[in-house]
Amino acid sequence: MNIGTRKILDRSFTALGIGSIVVMAIALLIVLVPIITNGIGAVFFTGTVEHRKMLINEFKRGDTDKLAEEIASSDRYRSTVYKMLTGFEAELDRMPPEKKAEYKEKYSQVKPALQALLGPLPGDPEPMLTRFKYGQTRWEKAEEKLHDFLYESKWDNSNPNVMSKEYFVSRALGFEGTTLAQLFPYVKENIDHMLLPEFTVYWGFITDSSVDSHFFGGIWPEIQGTFFLAVGAMLFAFPLGVIAAVYFTEYAKPGFFNSMLRSANSTLAGVPSIVFGMFGLAFFINTLKVSESKSVIAGALTLAIMILPTIIRAAEEAILAVPKTYREASLSLGSTKWNTIATVILPAALPGILTGGVISLGRAAGETAPIIFTAAVSVGSAIGLADVFSSPTPALSWNIYNLASEHEAASQIRHVQYGMVLALVSIVLLLNLSAIVLRARISKKLKG
Amino acid sequence: MLMTADAREISQRAPAQKATRDMYIPPARKKISGGGTAHISAKEFSVYYDEFEAVKKVTADILSKYVTAIIGPSGCGKSTFLRAINRMNDLIPSCHTTGALLFDGNDIYGKFTDEVLLRKKVGMVFQKPNPFPKSIFDNIAYGPRLHGVNDKKKLMEIVERSLRKAAIWDEVCDRLDKNALGLSGGQQQRLCVARTLAVEPEVLLLDEPTSALDPKATAKIEDLIQELRGSYTIMIVTHNMQQASRVSDSTMFFYEGVLVEHASTAQLFTNPKDPITEDYITGRFS
Numbered sequence: 076m077n078i079g080t081r082k083i084l085d086r087s088f089t090a091l092g093i094g095s096i097v098v099m100a101i102a103l104l105i106v107l108v109p110i111i112t113n114g115i116g117a118v119f120f121t122g123t124v125e126h127r128k129m130l131i132n133e134f135k136r137g138d139t140d141k142l143a144e145e146i147a148s149s150d151r152y153r154s155t156v157y158k159m160l161t162g163f164e165a166e167l168d169r170m171p172p173e174k175k176a177e178y179k180e181k182y183s184q185v186k187p188a189l190q191a192l193l194g195p196l197p198g199d200p201e202p203m204l205t206r207f208k209y210g211q212t213r214w215e216k217a218e219e220k221l222h223d224f225l226y227e228s229k230w231d232n233s234n235p236n237v238m239s240k241e242y243f244v245s246r247a248l249g250f251e252g253t254t255l256a257q258l259f260p261y262v263k264e265n266i267d268h269m270l271l272p273e274f275t276v277y278w279g280f281i282t283d284s285s286v287d288s289h290f291f292g293g294i295w296p297e298i299q300g301t302f303f304l305a306v307g308a309m310l311f312a313f314p315l316g317v318i319a320a321v322y323f324t325e326y327a328k329p330g331f332f333n334s335m336l337r338s339a340n341s342t343l344a345g346v347p348s349i350v351f352g353m354f355g356l357a358f359f360i361n362t363l364k365v366s367e368s369k370s371v372i373a374g375a376l377t378l379a380i381m382i383l384p385t386i387i388r389a390a391e392e393a394i395l396a397v398p399k400t401y402r403e404a405s406l407s408l409g410s411t412k413w414n415t416i417a418t419v420i421l422p423a424a425l426p427g428i429l430t431g432g433v434i435s436l437g438r439a440a441g442e443t444a445p446i447i448f449t450a451a452v453s454v455g456s457a458i459g460l461a462d463v464f465s466s467p468t469p470a471l472s473w474n475i476y477n478l479a480s481e482h483e484a485a486s487q488i489r490h491v492q493y494g495m496v497l498a499l500v501s502i503v504l505l506l507n508l509s510a511i512v513l514r515a516r517i518s519k520k521l522k523g
Numbered sequence: 524m525l526m527t528a529d530a531r532e533i534s535q536r537a538p539a540q541k542a543t544r545d546m547y548i549p550p551a552r553k554k555i556s557g558g559g560t561a562h563i564s565a566k567e568f569s570v571y572y573d574e575f576e577a578v579k580k581v582t583a584d585i586l587s588k589y590v591t592a593i594i595g596p597s598g599c600g601k602s603t604f605l606r607a608i609n610r611m612n613d614l615i616p617s618c619h620t621t622g623a624l625l626f627d628g629n630d631i632y633g634k635f636t637d638e639v640l641l642r643k644k645v646g647m648v649f650q651k652p653n654p655f656p657k658s659i660f661d662n663i664a665y666g667p668r669l670h671g672v673n674d675k676k677k678l679m680e681i682v683e684r685s686l687r688k689a690a691i692w693d694e695v696c697d698r699l700d701k702n703a704l705g706l707s708g709g710q711q712q713r714l715c716v717a718r719t720l721a722v723e724p725e726v727l728l729l730d731e732p733t734s735a736l737d738p739k740a741t742a743k744i745e746d747l748i749q750e751l752r753g754s755y756t757i758m759i760v761t762h763n764m765q766q767a768s769r770v771s772d773s774t775m776f777f778y779e780g781v782l783v784e785h786a787s788t789a790q791l792f793t794n795p796k797d798p799i800t801e802d803y804i805t806g807r808f809s
Contacts, residue, residue: 328616329616398653399614400649400651400653401653401655401656402614403611403614403647403649403653404649404653404654404655404715404718405655405665406611406614406642407609407611407642407646407647407649407719408642408643408646408665408666408669408718408719408722409639409640409642409643409644409666409669409670409722410639410642410665410666410669411639414669418665418669419655422656423655423656520702521656521702521704522656522702522704
């Protein structure tokens with residue numbers, strides 16, 4: 076090959092390599108940036124007086140005196156609103172019947188919109204669900220609700236060939252000539268005074284339980300559940316995996332049985348995780364009856380089976396990478412095979428084994444399918460260590476899916492969904508990072 | 524017996540023996556007391572890798588407390604023979620043996636031989652220095668710990684004694700807790716010798732111990748062998764004929780798996796009986 080072609084080939088390969096790395100980096104940015112920016116919003120956001128009210132009522136946290144002052148100041152503005160409402164209701168009674176029916180229908184939309192924005196109005200019965208007890212707790216949500224309050228959403232279906240289009244009509248126009256017409260500009264003007272937005276740092280998002288299926292509160296039960304499941308899986312899979320790897324590398328004699336075992340192990344690594352989930356349900360819960368129904372222990376065992384092949388593979392490779400000379404040296408000193416493995420080979424293989432282990436731990440933490448049937452529930456409180464044998468747990472991976480797709484008000488709690496995703500991504504990244512650090516430190520210690 | 528006669532010859536050898544060829548004759552050696560009996564004896568001993576016969580029907584006696592060198596061209600089976608003595612060949616699944624190889628009169632490949640006990644008595648130092656990735660102290664203490672010494676004070680004694688015997692104590696005494704991989708190649712190799720000595724073997728097998736070392740480190744290892752001569756039965760495989768003639772009392776010459784000649788070093792290098800030996804030591808092939 077002549078030198079020109081060779082150089083062109085070299086350059087194009089380099090360019091190809093750099094190009095693919097750049098594409099990967101961009102893809103990663105596209106995924107990570109929204110997760111991080113939106114996820115951080117679950118902790119750092121502009122909270123309203125309703126948020127502080129909720130914190131004191133539901134979590135007994137916050138400054139009661141300050142809150143009382145704030146409520147008093149916000150009530151000064153709110154009372155005007157309520158007065159306008161009662162005034163309009165009185166006016167409505169005096170209207171002729173046709174007009175009354177027309178306005179009543181419009182008015183029936185105004186009241187819920189106002190309730191959504193500010194919380195229950197005076198004289199309303201105490202709502203059953205916690206989510207209706209408070210107005211908007213987050214300022215950006217309050218702005219959305221304010222828009223809903225000020226404008227009526229309508230759909231333009233006039234042209235059947237074009238998709239219907241949404242457009243907004245000011246509600247104030249509908250009440251032209253009545254006392255209620257003043258309400259809309261008044262609320263728009265004074266919404267700050269009624270909700271008192273303030274920059275809020277809510278660490279409770281990480282440490283609190285959720286209230287009313289994630290409308291308020293935090294994701295601690297999910298974090299704890301993920302931790303229990305992943306660590307539990309590790310407790311089963313790590314020792315088993317290392318022992319299996321030692322058997323494969325040190326004891327197994329080459330032959331039909333051994334190669335069958337190896338290919339079984341490789342196949343196991345490629346089985347879809349939902350199959351492991353079904354297997355876990357069928358085997359651990361229905362056959363072995365490790366628990367009555369879903370439980371942390373069943374989920375952990377299922378995850379353990381799933382990550383076992385990866386751990387075996389990593390450990391096997393790490394053990395095979397230990398120089399033969401260590402083995403020879405140890406044996407020549409009169410060491411038994413087992414002693415050689417325990418005191419020389421495993422310590423030297425430790426960085427590789429641990430890296431494999433921690434990466435599997437990350438995988439166990441992030442896996443959804445195996446725990447759907449065996450361990451996960453969508454809403455629940457944090458469980459104690461003693462309950463792992465009997466009770467299921469919420470977990471991040473499952474609840475991300477659940478909140479985003481099956482929750483009755485998925486669009487209302489985007490910040491919780493993003494917060495959960497960020498929490499999961501951070502946990503997995505931290506685990507992988509610790510694997511890298513651990514490996515570097517042990518390798519350094521071994522190399523002297 | 525032939526070999527006992529050899530031994531007498533070795534111990535009675537005059538220091539100022541005249542060189543008939545251009546050979547380096549080692550300086551006068553101290554006399555060895557209590558040595559000279561057959562420590563290891565091979566009888567029609569063969570080693571096979573699958574069908575290939577790597578060592579062919581070797582019959583020889585290795586004398587206790589003396590230094591025996593094994594020389595021969597690459598692939599002649601000298602390393603295989605050496606590794607057969609402490610059964611390191613067991614690590615190779617395809618390897619098997621016929622004939623008898625006796626250590627202190629017991630068959631090394633006998634049914635009831637405990638290879639772990641055997642390796643405790645027959646220590647080995649390898650071609651490439653292979654300290655464990657542990658501290659210097661832990662490297663030396665590894666063997667004694669295996670054999671049940673756990674008392675810290677006693678271990679320290681053993682470590683110091685072994686390192687002193689291997690002539691490396693002065694270089695490492697102030698950094699026993701440092702990783703052994705931080706030492707130079709020559710130091711590592713002497714550390715490996717010390718590690719082997721720490722389990723108090725009777726036989727020391729050296730498999731080309733200086734081939735990975737520079738001349739200075741090589742000289743130190745050779746001095747060390749001289750120091751140890753008389754205390755241990757030493758067998759050394761070497762490609763370096765000067766080294767064999769410098770350090771050994773008797774020499775075995777292997778060629779294509781056959782033990783061609785086995786005689787006192789002085790005799791083998793000055794007056795070889797076999798023409799192949801002569802060709803080899805005069806450098807006609809290697």
